[in-house]
Amino acid sequence: MGATDFDILRSFVRKYCGFRTTTHSLIMSSFDELESSAMDEVRSEFSLPIYQVGPLIPHMLLHASPSLPDYFSWLDSRPKSSVLYVSLGSFLPISASQMGEIVAGLADSGIPFLLVSRDSKLCRPDGIEGSAGLVVPWCDQLRVLRHPSVGGFLTHCGWNSTLEALYAGAPMITFPLFWDQEPNSKLVVEEWGIGRRLKEKDENLTSELTASKVKRFMDLDDEESKCMRDRSEKMKEICWDALNAGGSSSQNLQGFLDQITNKCC
Incomplete structure (x- = not known):
């Protein structure tokens, strides 16, 4: 995540002025190991919990067995x-x-x-x-x-x-x-x-x-x-590890669910 990304994020926050006061958490589609230094900067901008639970892509559908197209x-x-x-x-x-x-x-x-x-x-x-x-x-x-x-x-x-x-x-x-x-x-x-x-x-x-x-x-x-x-192969392994049980995204998702549960109790 570079300077342009931070400009986009800050612009979003300025436009939606109630973001900081009405939002109790932020979910992101990335994962911790992918952009750790950038996420440290993002977290310094916000006082709310940020959960990286990605990659949020339809990987679970790969386990299905559909009839495959001709290509x-x-x-x-x-x-x-x-x-x-x-x-x-x-x-x-x-x-x-x-x-x-x-x-x-x-x-x-x-x-x-x-x-x-x-x-x-x-x-x-x-x-x-x-x-x-x-x-x-x-x-x-x-x-x-x-x-x-x-x-x-x-x-x-x-x-x-x-x-x-x-x-x-x-x-x-x-x-x-x-x-x-x-x-x-x-x-x-x-x-x-x-x-x-x-x-x-x-x-x-x-x-x-x-x-x-x-x-x-x-x-x-x-x-x-x-x-x-x-x-690329090493990045794939890091990505898969984040999604696996005990991985960073799996733990972050559980942390988010725990937060929701605690607020509802």
């Missing part, structure tokens, strides 16, 4: 860690020109990819002509990220997507679009060391740049890529 058969046919999963969100869609450069770069990279897009011109049963890509209008993101053939995630760095990637142990190529996505990207790349930026601020987004970044990112023999993937 999972496509994933099953790909080698381990060979596919780049691409989803840039739906709330703030990128421009048509930017998407065009990204799609062209993905196609030119030669890397198999699964792209989520609602663009009917891209969503064809045979994927994108001349490429190893498949395009779908929607997918079960967490289950896809956990699939053995998926070796990385090109993401806008929304917080939920970031948490799902952490849970799955998926390294990220970041392409932030708005608000908290930029500091989230900074965490992924600079603090946690589990991703790379699609482009730097002084670079123009082109298909050539996209293809180059994607090929290097998905090169499993690249030493930097190996280190990044090792760190």
Whole structure:
């Protein structure tokens, strides 16, 4: 969590002036081990209890056994860690020109990819002509990220997507679009060391740049890529430990429930 995050939080507090006096606790979707120093700063801003109970993502649904869509058969046919999963969100869609450069770069990279897009011109049963890509209008993101053939995630760095990637142990190529996505990207790349930026601020987004970044990112023999993937696996273990019985998020949730129970008694 960087300075921008604190500005957002303080703005929220100023706008809702009754927050400090009417709220008895604050629940957050992160977990203690992920942002310990930042949370110390946040707690210093408030006198109320703060409980980190995350990652708040639908991980419990992974234990269900639904009939899987056809794109999972496509994933099953790909080698381990060979596919780049691409989803840039739906709330703030990128421009048509930017998407065009990204799609062209993905196609030119030669890397198999699964792209989520609602663009009917891209969503064809045979994927994108001349490429190893498949395009779908929607997918079960967490289950896809956990699939053995998926070796990385090109993401806008929304917080939920970031948490799902952490849970799955998926390294990220970041392409932030708005608000908290930029500091989230900074965490992924600079603090946690589990991703790379699609482009730097002084670079123009082109298909050539996209293809180059994607090929290097998905090169499993690249030493930097190996280190990044090792760190992603370690972050996954920390994330799972937080959720397990006796983990920090499990204990924090119990602490919150105890507080509610005590207030009701």
